[in-house]
Amino acid sequence: MNTHIFYITNRLSAIPFISKTITNQYPFLFIPGDAAQRTQQTLTFYELDLGLNHVVRKYSEPLEEHANFLVSVPGGxxxxxxxxxxxxxxxxxxxxxxxxxxxxxxxRRRNDLDDPERGMIFICSATHRTKSMYFFLLQTEQGDIFKITLETDDDVVSEIKLKYFDTVPPATAMCVLKTGFLFVASEFGNQ
Structure with a gap:
């Protein structure tokens, strides 16, 4: 059995993965298009127990759609x-x-530069957290950055709010600095 891990977040780790038994002697990481659509992706939560220096599996469930990226939400x-x-x-x-x-x-953009039938995915994120608030910046593969906030009622999330922030070249990493500036390590061009 091979497990293909797509992305990992920290502390209470959440991992979307595909477990697939490969019967031939050469397991490939690439799953062809048709097979990828038929494969079930599972989201599993793990927690690091620092007292025992041990990882505990907390929860697992199949995903309705294939996940390509995870962002951990601050807790406690x-x-x-x-x-x-x-x-x-x-x-x-x-x-x-x-x-x-x-x-x-x-x-989506009103006048999309790309194929309008093609799906939109997020490729990069940055989390900004202070003592009184937090928000996320997520970037699409076209370079559009959105500010995401979670509306809560008694620590239960009731709504996700997305607001357009800016468009920059697609990034491999983003970081909101303590001074309030956004650093974007773009794939092409100057940082």
Whole structure:
């Protein structure tokens, strides 16, 4: 059995993966288009127990759509915890327990430069957290950056708000500095 891990977040780790038994002697990491659509992707939450120096599997469930990117949501006193699941055309908030999934479509440009039938995905993110608030900046593969905030009622997320922020060349990494500046390590061009 081979497990293909797509992305990992930290502390309470959430991992979307595909487990697939490969019967031939050469397992390939690339799954052809048709087979990829038929394969079930699973989201699994793990927690690091620092006292025992041990990883504990907390929860696992199949995903409705294939996830390409995860963003961890601050927990404890800083936020509701959980994970933002980025999949084609949608952003979904998921948490353990009784919290219902909150789903939001990814906005598209009115005059799309690319093929309008092609799905939109997020490729990069930055999390900004202070003592009183937090927000996320997520970038699409076309370079559009959106500011994402989570509306909560008694530490239960009720709504995802997306607001257009800016357009820059597609990035491999983004970071909001303590001074308030956004650093974008773009794939092409000057940083």
């Amino acid at each position: 006193n800083d936020g509701p915890s959980g994970v933002l699941i980025c999949s084609e055309n949608y952003l979904t908030y998921k948490n353990l327990g009784d919290q219902h999934d909150i789903r939001c479509p990814i906005p």
